[in-house]
Amino acid sequence: MRRSKNPKVIMVMGPPGSGKGTQAELLAEKFGFFQWETSSIVGGVIERAKKGDFVKIEGKKYFFEEQQKIRQKGLLWDGIFIFYFTKKKIEELAEEGKGIVMSGSPRTVAEGKALILLLKKLYGAKNIVMVVLKLTPKETLWRNSHRRECELATHSILYTKETEKLTRCPLDGSKLICRKDDNPEVIKTRLKRYQEETSPVFETFRKQGIRVKEINGEQSVVDVFSDILKAL
Numbered sequence: 001m002r003r004s005k006n007p008k009v010i011m012v013m014g015p016p017g018s019g020k021g022t023q024a025e026l027l028a029e030k031f032g033f034f035q036w037e038t039s040s041i042v043g044g045v046i047e048r049a050k051k052g053d054f055v056k057i058e059g060k061k062y063f064f065e066e067q068q069k070i071r072q073k074g075l076l077w078d079g080i081f082i083f084y085f086t087k088k089k090i091e092e093l094a095e096e097g098k099g100i101v102m103s104g105s106p107r108t109v110a111e112g113k114a115l116i117l118l119l120k121k122l123y124g125a126k127n128i129v130m131v132v133l134k135l136t137p138k139e140t141l142w143r144n145s146h147r148r149e150c151e152l153a154t155h156s157i158l159y160t161k162e163t164e165k166l167t168r169c170p171l172d173g174s175k176l177i178c179r180k181d182d183n184p185e186v187i188k189t190r191l192k193r194y195q196e197e198t199s200p201v202f203e204t205f206r207k208q209g210i211r212v213k214e215i216n217g218e219q220s221v222v223d224v225f226s227d228i229l230k231a232l
Protein backbone atom coordinates (compact mmCIF):
# COMPACT_ATOMS: atom_id res chain seq x y z
CA MET A 1 0.00 0.00 0.00
CA ARG A 2 1.18 3.51 -0.85
CA ARG A 3 2.31 5.61 2.13
CA SER A 4 0.28 8.76 2.82
CA LYS A 5 2.13 12.07 2.63
CA ASN A 6 1.06 13.25 6.04
CA PRO A 7 -0.73 10.38 7.75
CA LYS A 8 -3.64 11.58 9.82
CA VAL A 9 -6.72 10.02 11.33
CA ILE A 10 -9.94 11.77 10.37
CA MET A 11 -13.14 10.61 12.05
CA VAL A 12 -16.37 11.82 10.46
CA MET A 13 -19.33 11.69 12.82
CA GLY A 14 -22.97 12.65 12.37
CA PRO A 15 -26.53 11.43 12.73
CA PRO A 16 -28.05 9.04 10.17
CA GLY A 17 -28.56 10.89 6.91
CA SER A 18 -25.81 13.46 7.51
CA GLY A 19 -23.82 12.05 4.59
CA LYS A 20 -20.81 11.06 6.72
CA GLY A 21 -20.08 8.04 4.54
CA THR A 22 -19.93 10.18 1.41
CA GLN A 23 -17.64 12.71 3.08
CA ALA A 24 -15.37 9.93 4.35
CA GLU A 25 -15.14 8.55 0.82
CA LEU A 26 -14.21 11.98 -0.58
CA LEU A 27 -11.58 12.52 2.12
CA ALA A 28 -10.04 9.09 1.63
CA GLU A 29 -9.82 9.77 -2.09
CA LYS A 30 -8.34 13.24 -1.74
CA PHE A 31 -5.60 12.31 0.72
CA GLY A 32 -5.03 8.70 -0.30
CA PHE A 33 -6.03 7.51 3.17
CA PHE A 34 -7.46 4.14 4.06
CA GLN A 35 -11.25 4.18 4.32
CA TRP A 36 -12.11 2.33 7.49
CA GLU A 37 -15.04 -0.13 7.55
CA THR A 38 -15.24 -2.13 10.77
CA SER A 39 -17.68 -4.67 9.36
CA SER A 40 -15.56 -5.47 6.31
CA ILE A 41 -12.32 -5.64 8.31
CA VAL A 42 -13.71 -8.08 10.87
CA GLY A 43 -15.88 -9.79 8.23
CA GLY A 44 -12.85 -10.35 6.00
CA VAL A 45 -10.97 -12.09 8.79
CA ILE A 46 -13.93 -14.35 9.51
CA GLU A 47 -14.42 -15.25 5.86
CA ARG A 48 -10.76 -16.20 5.41
CA ALA A 49 -10.81 -18.45 8.49
CA LYS A 50 -10.81 -22.22 8.16
CA LYS A 51 -13.17 -24.63 9.92
CA GLY A 52 -12.38 -24.84 13.63
CA ASP A 53 -10.23 -21.69 13.64
CA PHE A 54 -10.49 -19.50 16.70
CA VAL A 55 -8.77 -16.61 18.38
CA LYS A 56 -8.12 -16.38 22.12
CA ILE A 57 -8.67 -12.91 23.54
CA GLU A 58 -8.30 -12.21 27.26
CA GLY A 59 -8.62 -15.92 28.02
CA LYS A 60 -11.83 -16.37 26.04
CA LYS A 61 -11.98 -18.42 22.84
CA TYR A 62 -13.83 -16.90 19.90
CA PHE A 63 -14.59 -19.45 17.17
CA PHE A 64 -14.90 -17.83 13.76
CA GLU A 65 -17.78 -20.10 12.74
CA GLU A 66 -19.82 -18.87 15.71
CA GLN A 67 -18.98 -15.27 14.89
CA GLN A 68 -20.09 -15.86 11.32
CA LYS A 69 -23.45 -17.13 12.61
CA ILE A 70 -23.83 -14.07 14.84
CA ARG A 71 -23.33 -11.91 11.78
CA GLN A 72 -25.79 -13.88 9.65
CA LYS A 73 -28.45 -13.49 12.33
CA GLY A 74 -27.90 -9.74 12.22
CA LEU A 75 -26.69 -9.68 15.84
CA LEU A 76 -23.78 -7.57 17.07
CA TRP A 77 -20.27 -8.85 17.66
CA ASP A 78 -18.72 -8.61 21.09
CA GLY A 79 -16.83 -5.32 21.56
CA ILE A 80 -13.68 -7.14 22.69
CA PHE A 81 -13.73 -9.29 19.57
CA ILE A 82 -14.12 -6.23 17.31
CA PHE A 83 -11.40 -4.27 19.07
CA TYR A 84 -8.90 -7.11 18.75
CA PHE A 85 -9.05 -6.89 14.92
CA THR A 86 -9.43 -3.12 14.91
CA LYS A 87 -6.16 -2.85 16.87
CA LYS A 88 -4.34 -5.27 14.55
CA LYS A 89 -5.44 -3.41 11.43
CA ILE A 90 -4.65 0.06 12.81
CA GLU A 91 -1.18 -1.08 13.89
CA GLU A 92 -0.61 -2.43 10.40
CA LEU A 93 -1.74 0.86 8.78
CA ALA A 94 0.38 2.99 11.14
CA GLU A 95 3.38 0.79 10.38
CA GLU A 96 2.82 1.40 6.65
CA GLY A 97 2.55 5.15 7.25
CA LYS A 98 -1.00 5.21 6.00
CA GLY A 99 -3.67 7.74 7.06
CA ILE A 100 -7.17 6.58 8.04
CA VAL A 101 -10.65 7.99 7.49
CA MET A 102 -13.44 6.59 9.67
CA SER A 103 -17.14 7.36 9.50
CA GLY A 104 -19.55 6.80 12.37
CA SER A 105 -16.90 5.11 14.47
CA PRO A 106 -16.59 4.92 17.49
CA ARG A 107 -20.27 4.55 18.25
CA THR A 108 -20.01 4.58 22.05
CA VAL A 109 -17.82 6.06 24.78
CA ALA A 110 -16.62 2.58 25.69
CA GLU A 111 -15.46 1.94 22.12
CA GLY A 112 -13.97 5.43 21.92
CA LYS A 113 -11.86 5.17 25.07
CA ALA A 114 -9.91 2.13 23.90
CA LEU A 115 -9.60 3.46 20.37
CA ILE A 116 -8.30 6.90 21.29
CA LEU A 117 -5.45 5.56 23.42
CA LEU A 118 -4.33 3.36 20.56
CA LEU A 119 -4.60 6.13 17.95
CA LYS A 120 -2.74 8.67 20.11
CA LYS A 121 0.08 6.22 20.65
CA LEU A 122 0.43 5.42 16.93
CA TYR A 123 -0.40 8.74 15.22
CA GLY A 124 -0.06 11.40 17.95
CA ALA A 125 -2.94 13.58 19.23
CA LYS A 126 -2.16 16.46 16.85
CA ASN A 127 -2.70 14.21 13.83
CA ILE A 128 -6.18 13.13 14.87
CA VAL A 129 -9.27 15.18 14.02
CA MET A 130 -12.89 14.44 14.73
CA VAL A 131 -15.37 16.14 12.41
CA VAL A 132 -18.98 16.33 13.58
CA LEU A 133 -21.65 17.00 10.96
CA LYS A 134 -24.46 18.93 12.63
CA LEU A 135 -28.05 18.33 11.55
CA THR A 136 -31.20 19.33 13.42
CA PRO A 137 -33.41 16.38 14.46
CA LYS A 138 -36.07 17.75 12.10
CA GLU A 139 -33.68 17.71 9.14
CA THR A 140 -32.45 14.23 10.09
CA LEU A 141 -35.99 12.85 10.09
CA TRP A 142 -36.83 14.62 6.83
CA ARG A 143 -33.73 13.38 5.03
CA ASN A 144 -34.09 9.81 6.22
CA SER A 145 -37.75 9.55 5.34
CA HIS A 146 -36.94 10.83 1.85
CA ARG A 147 -33.91 8.64 1.31
CA ARG A 148 -34.17 6.48 -1.77
CA GLU A 149 -32.25 3.60 -3.25
CA CYS A 150 -31.83 2.27 -6.76
CA GLU A 151 -33.62 -0.87 -7.90
CA LEU A 152 -30.59 -2.57 -9.37
CA ALA A 153 -27.87 -2.33 -6.74
CA THR A 154 -29.59 -0.62 -3.77
CA HIS A 155 -27.22 2.36 -4.02
CA SER A 156 -28.43 4.72 -1.32
CA ILE A 157 -29.38 8.19 -2.53
CA LEU A 158 -29.41 10.85 0.16
CA TYR A 159 -32.08 13.51 -0.08
CA THR A 160 -30.36 16.82 -0.85
CA LYS A 161 -30.89 19.81 -3.11
CA GLU A 162 -28.71 18.14 -5.76
CA THR A 163 -30.54 14.83 -5.71
CA GLU A 164 -34.19 15.82 -5.20
CA LYS A 165 -35.00 15.83 -8.93
CA LEU A 166 -33.16 12.60 -9.73
CA THR A 167 -35.33 9.74 -10.95
CA ARG A 168 -32.52 7.38 -12.01
CA CYS A 169 -29.42 6.09 -10.21
CA PRO A 170 -26.38 8.18 -11.25
CA LEU A 171 -24.19 5.07 -11.17
CA ASP A 172 -26.22 2.53 -13.11
CA GLY A 173 -29.31 4.32 -14.46
CA SER A 174 -31.86 2.08 -12.72
CA LYS A 175 -35.05 3.48 -11.16
CA LEU A 176 -34.98 5.07 -7.68
CA ILE A 177 -37.42 3.71 -5.10
CA CYS A 178 -38.13 4.48 -1.40
CA ARG A 179 -36.19 2.45 1.13
CA LYS A 180 -38.29 -0.10 2.95
CA ASP A 181 -36.50 -0.03 6.31
CA ASP A 182 -36.70 3.74 6.62
CA ASN A 183 -39.99 4.00 8.49
CA PRO A 184 -40.26 6.90 11.00
CA GLU A 185 -40.03 4.68 14.09
CA VAL A 186 -36.79 3.03 12.94
CA ILE A 187 -35.29 6.42 12.11
CA LYS A 188 -36.31 7.88 15.49
CA THR A 189 -34.70 4.94 17.29
CA ARG A 190 -31.47 5.37 15.34
CA LEU A 191 -31.42 9.10 16.01
CA LYS A 192 -32.07 8.58 19.72
CA ARG A 193 -29.23 6.07 19.90
CA TYR A 194 -26.93 8.58 18.19
CA GLN A 195 -27.87 11.34 20.63
CA GLU A 196 -27.60 9.19 23.74
CA GLU A 197 -24.70 6.87 22.93
CA THR A 198 -22.57 8.51 20.25
CA SER A 199 -22.75 12.23 21.10
CA PRO A 200 -20.95 11.79 24.47
CA VAL A 201 -17.94 10.45 22.52
CA PHE A 202 -17.14 14.00 21.33
CA GLU A 203 -16.50 15.19 24.89
CA THR A 204 -14.40 12.09 25.62
CA PHE A 205 -12.17 12.94 22.66
CA ARG A 206 -11.92 16.63 23.63
CA LYS A 207 -10.77 15.62 27.10
CA GLN A 208 -8.08 13.49 25.44
CA GLY A 209 -6.74 16.58 23.67
CA ILE A 210 -8.23 15.75 20.28
CA ARG A 211 -9.54 18.51 17.99
CA VAL A 212 -13.30 18.14 17.55
CA LYS A 213 -14.69 20.36 14.79
CA GLU A 214 -18.37 21.00 14.21
CA ILE A 215 -19.50 21.46 10.61
CA ASN A 216 -22.88 22.58 9.32
CA GLY A 217 -24.21 19.39 7.74
CA GLU A 218 -27.28 21.06 6.21
CA GLN A 219 -25.37 22.25 3.15
CA SER A 220 -24.68 20.61 -0.18
CA VAL A 221 -22.15 17.77 -0.25
CA VAL A 222 -19.53 19.96 -1.90
CA ASP A 223 -19.94 22.79 0.66
CA VAL A 224 -19.74 20.39 3.60
CA PHE A 225 -16.58 18.94 2.06
CA SER A 226 -15.00 22.35 1.62
CA ASP A 227 -15.80 23.26 5.26
CA ILE A 228 -14.20 20.01 6.42
CA LEU A 229 -11.03 20.78 4.45
CA LYS A 230 -10.86 24.21 6.09
CA ALA A 231 -11.31 22.65 9.53
CA LEU A 232 -8.44 20.21 9.01
Ligand SMILES: [Zn+2]
Binds near residue numbers: 152153154169171174
Ligand atom coordinates in the same frame (compact mmCIF):
# COMPACT_ATOMS: atom_id res chain seq x y z
ZN1 LIG B 1 -27.51 2.18 -8.56
